[in-house]
Amino acid sequence: MDKVPPNNHFEANFTLETGDNQLMFVLVVDKNRKPLNPCHPARARKFLKEGKAVVLRRYPFTIMLKNVEEDCDNQQEYRLKLDPGSRTTGISILKDNTIIWAAELNHRGYSIKQSLESRRALRRGRRNRHTRYRKPRFNNRNRADGWLAPSLQHRVDTTLTWVNRLRRFCPITAISMELVNFDTQLIQNPEISGIEYQQGELAGYEVRQYLLTKWGRQCVYCGIEGVSLQVEHIHPKSKGGSNRVSNLTLSCVKCNQRKGNKPIEQFLSRKPDLLKKVLSLGKCPLKDAAAVNSTRWTLYRALSETGLPVETGTGGRTKFNRTRQELPKTHWLDAACVGQSTPDKLQVLIDKPLIITATGHGTRKVCRTDKYGFPVRYVPRSKFVHGFQTGDIVKAIVTKGKKIGTYMGRIAVRTTGSFNIATPNGLVQGISHKYCSRVQGKDGYQYTFSRKSCRTAVYVRGRIPPHT
Template sequence: MRVFILNKRGKPLMPCSPAKARLLLKEKKAIVVRRTPFTIQLTIATGESKQPVSLGVDAGYKHVGLSASTEKAELYASEVELRQDVSDLLSARRALRQSRRSRNTRYRAPRFDNRIRTKRKGWLAPTVENRINVHLSRIETVLRLLPVTKITVETASFDTQLLKNPDIAGKEYQEGEQLGFWNVREYVLFRNRHVCQHCYGRSKDPVLNVHHLESRRTGGDSPGNLITLCETCHKALHRGEIKLKAKRGRSFRAETFMGIMRWGVLNRLKASHPKLEVHNTYGYRTKHARIANGIAKSHCADAFCIAGNFGAKRLGEFFFQKQTRRNNRQIHKLSILKGGIRKRNQAPFEVKGFRLFDKVACQGEEGFIPNSREIARDYF
């Protein structure tokens, strides 16, 4: 991997080889400002020679691929794994607040009438906003390391109705599967012919319930996640006495996210960097370019194809980054000890000079402080 260089003012220059970086550090002409990726900053003023650098961004729901290259060589390659726990954490917080309102403690009235953020134009769900911000922050990281002149982002538009029904056409787009039904529950009962999908009426229980195959927190209330069960089978299922053979239908969460995100990232990039060329491309073009050039499928490879410099010599490695939760804002544990004392959930921010996810060297190996302050306290 090349060594990234910043000038005396902190602006990015073209990267150099490790040998040249060692020479600059030995002669005290540069200092180390970052270890991963290895970056140095010059302490003397020098002439700046730059080349056109193209950055390709393979946007995604679970992973982001980045590749920056010139006509001759690939300069940067990375793959980012996005968080998948934002929805669960929001649901847990909502459940905690609802239960707190029903307990015999101080009353906390609902504040939904006071929340105007959802009424503002351009508001996005927290899960979508988080992923968009990660895309933008990773792009900003590359812009701080390399003199990028062009950014190309792969956007995608999915027709979810066509994915469900390949023969759909015309006015059928306006006549969805729930047309004529009052709510989702009524549609699910009609779809299953008002028959329990486990015992098929053998229990003789006339009461029917609608059951979530996946929890409502993760699977939602879409018809593909709902099934009809009689009350007898429903209670037996929750007691763990029976198991269902039915599987959840296909989820279109990733496709929906990409449809929302595709213009969000592009427009925000254009607004924040008006002097850069910011373009978009599509997945079918990336696939054709990858196959035509005989490149194996990966997120970094797609980003390399998106950048458009097919004659550049590719790097044999890439940076892997995993997005993690920064802080846990829960102040107290849920369980109450004797005497009505609630144990604090928060640990000190710094333990013997180390913080969460610090990169450390231990017994000849490099690693990170784990996601537990108690473990960090035991080790250090």
């Protein structure tokens, strides 16, 4: 259960986070923590000043009414809409034809993949050293049905986490999600058809012979001919590049060694025309499309298990709904336009959505290692110092010393009890734990509001729907 902090921790920053300029509705629960109808920020501010409510969570901003229980007769219907993506998932909550809450969830799938590859490289290095003998294990590699790679499963888990979290704070009655299937062959070649579509671009070729024909039997970087050519990755494999033929090219030994594992953009930074040619011939990476294809049905089945009706929509329907209403291309507006349930006229009252970035809960390493895998620094066993842990959002009121003032932000704890606080105005170091009070505990996510305004959207600041 979430602890309810004192109300005075939030009064100074309430207007900044949920002010009338963006009309992000405030989520409301009763004293038994049952979700009620979200309310207008002005009404929430009035409840807080009169002492009728306390702040339950800062992100998403949720208040709890002290003396009001759930009124089933007054419950209204709210629809949660999702636009699942490889890197970012758009989230919107609609009441009839009005968007009352919106967010963009940034996943950390690629950082998970890089961490796993780093761990694999370190373990491979240790196996080649003269260490103690460990018997090989071959019976623990079975994968259950429906298994997904950790970087893909993370996208499903984080999306489902926020669906369940929003259901605890808002009476959601239905869910809509975009269920899109990307055709990777059509992405690379929109005009592909017939036998070429069925057999693929390598039909009748070996990989090397195909690359020689595709790149003109010369080094793609310096253009030299008549020398030994090596197969080279456009996007380095150590940086997440794949072995797909669209990511392979040919280069001479000298250019291949000079490029090493540099990104193609860095290696050809002084040759923009050549960079454009290589990227256009190599085609765009397909990892994002493959990630969405792999997780779409898993996410759909997970949402179906919530017991709510789940509506699906195609990418074409989403684009049609968005362009018809002349809305800009953003993840949260795409989410609001998913499916046939999208109204003919959307009331967009939100200016800047909540940006949610998955950061994880740290690591289980007992020590930090250098790039060669050798331990360089000890990690404390306990993550808590004087009741705080790194990632908590705190409010520090410093009453004496050189840093007198009030600071609010995320902390990095130290065993000495002197913390660092990351505030919107910069990093403040050396704040004693005695001045700190927790606003919201660490939950594995970082929260900000988008700096980009969506003023180009069609804003209808008309009548606000009924609320509690």
